[in-house]
Amino acid sequence: MRTQVVIIGSGPAGLLLGQLLHKSGIDTIILEQKPKDYVLGRIRAGVLEQGTVALIEEAGAGVRLRHEGLIHDGTEIEFGGIRHRIDFKGLTGKSVIIYGQTEVTRDLMDVREACGAPTVYEALDVGIHDIESESPSVRWSADGKKFAIDCDYVVGCDGFHGVSRQTIPATRLQTYERAYPFGWLGILVEKPPVSEELIYVNHERGFALCSMRSRTRSRYYLQCPIEEHAEDWTDDRFWEELTRRLDPQAVSKLQTGPSIEKSLAPLRSFVAEPMRFGRLFLAGDAAHIVPPTGAKGLNLAASDVGILSRALIERYKTNSDAGLDSYSQRALARIWKAERFSWQMTQLLHLVPDASGFDRKLQVAGLEYLFKSTAAQTALAENYVGLPY
Ligand SMILES: Cc1cc2nc3c(=O)[nH]c(=O)nc-3n(C[C@H](O)[C@H](O)[C@H](O)COP(=O)(O)OP(=O)(O)OC[C@H]3O[C@@H](n4cnc5c(N)ncnc54)[C@H](O)[C@@H]3O)c2cc1C
Numbered sequence: 001m002r003t004q005v006v007i008i009g010s011g012p013a014g015l016l017l018g019q020l021l022h023k024s025g026i027d028t029i030i031l032e033q034k035p036k037d038y039v040l041g042r043i044r045a046g047v048l049e050q051g052t053v054a055l056i057e058e059a060g061a062g063v064r065l066r067h068e069g070l071i072h073d074g075t076e077i078e079f080g081g082i083r084h085r086i087d088f089k090g091l092t093g094k095s096v097i098i099y100g101q102t103e104v105t106r107d108l109m110d111v112r113e114a115c116g117a118p119t120v121y122e123a124l125d126v127g128i129h130d131i132e133s134e135s136p137s138v139r140w141s142a143d144g145k146k147f148a149i150d151c152d153y154v155v156g157c158d159g160f161h162g163v164s165r166q167t168i169p170a171t172r173l174q175t176y177e178r179a180y181p182f183g184w185l186g187i188l189v190e191k192p193p194v195s196e197e198l199i200y201v202n203h204e205r206g207f208a209l210c211s212m213r214s215r216t217r218s219r220y221y222l223q224c225p226i227e228e229h230a231e232d233w234t235d236d237r238f239w240e241e242l243t244r245r246l247d248p249q250a251v252s253k254l255q256t257g258p259s260i261e262k263s264l265a266p267l268r269s270f271v272a273e274p275m276r277f278g279r280l281f282l283a284g285d286a287a288h289i290v291p292p293t294g295a296k297g298l299n300l301a302a303s304d305v306g307i308l309s310r311a312l313i314e315r316y317k318t319n320s321d322a323g324l325d326s327y328s329q330r331a332l333a334r335i336w337k338a339e340r341f342s343w344q345m346t347q348l349l350h351l352v353p354d355a356s357g358f359d360r361k362l363q364v365a366g367l368e369y370l371f372k373s374t375a376a377q378t379a380l381a382e383n384y385v386g387l388p389y
Contacts, residue, residue: 013284013301014157015108019059020309031123047295049386052302069099094385132278180267191255267291274328290342
């Protein structure tokens with residue numbers, strides 16, 4: 001078997017890349033280790049930057065997103081029981097769109113299937129070979145049989161725990177990491193949200209977030225110690241704790257109900273560089289992780305793919321390697337800004353267990369400055385709606 005580009009992983013990065021390349025006549029195969037339904041069942045991100053939406057539309061998967069996505073022109077940040085609105089639209093001219101990662105994935109899978117481009121689900125033991133040569137190959141097993149395919153390039157879109165980054169010798173990769181001593185306990189519920197826009201809450205009991213996936217489906221998060229388990233949190237316990245952290249107006253609007261999903265996600269900042277090794281390129285969570293406070297994970301995966309797809313198209317159309325040679329540097333310049341923003345939002349809004357009195361005073365000063373300063377609000381808004389690429 002032979003193709004032009006092998007993509008490992010059918011998360012948003014892999015599926016979006018596959019479609020953008022397909023539109024330019026470049027052949028791809030996607031190898032995914034999990035079953036399709038498992039990939040579709042993962043509840044994750046839900047805030048899309050306009051640049052991400054533009055790429056999804058370019059890939060031909062934006063019809064439902066345009067109809068069902070909720071446009072948010074701002075967000076609210078609550079401190080000391082008082083909410084302060086950050087006006088994205090007024091400050092930057094841009095908005096964000098609320099549309100679940102699960103729906104993005106489903107739409108991209110549908111257009112890929114409609115155009116007949118191949119995806120192999122349940123591809124196990126994926127191995128990348130001869131990646132420093134002119135003709136790399138990828139091997140895997142499925143249904144008890146072994147397969148191999150030759151290609152021009154391999155793109156690792158296989159998330160933080162995938163095989164692609166691990167293929168690169170440790171001596172050729174520099175990694176940077178920060179782990180946080182708390183996680184986000186998330187709950188998904190078939191009830192309307194408490195507010196038109198997201199509410200980020202800095203509370204003395206810990207951070208909380210009122211988010212949503214649609215007008216009828218809400219997503220709530222609570223900061224909790226990393227050692228806790230989602231199974232130990234009954235729905236009643238979750239609602240009780242959330243109620244303690246919200247202001248009275250939000251509590252009066254809160255519609256509780258049985259959770260349809262509940263999970264605990266650790267918070268981590270991570271970057272591996274460079275994002276290229278021979279003919280292997282990394283994109284999305286395979287190369288970097290951000291804490292979800294800035295809503296940047298999925299959007300960064302999309303911006304990597306935007307830069308890389310153009311570089312690959314340029315390579316096939318004009319025989320120029322310039323875009324591929326500069327991919328890592330260009331992508332990382334944007335990634336580090338999003339890392340900084342996500343880290344800053346995390347510091348600003350969470351109860352940091354080992355924070356000193358000095359740290360806490362700085363956090364309060366940061367919040368008070370934000371609420372009073374148009375310049376500070378503009379900086380937050382500019383980063384939240386997404387920096388250019
Ligand atoms: C629990 C959780 C909650 C999150 N919440 C938010 C949020 O609220 N906001 C936000 O912005 N971001 C959030 N994120 C981050 C966001 O979901 C990710 O940044 C985004 O999914 C990255 O897309 P990706 O395609 O790079 O990786 P992934 O979505 O991880 O996709 C990688 C794919 O590769 C497959 N794979 C892995 N290993 C192999 C292998 N060896 N062979 C073949 N296939 C393989 C996986 O099964 C998966 O389908 C969350 C992440 C998690 C884990």
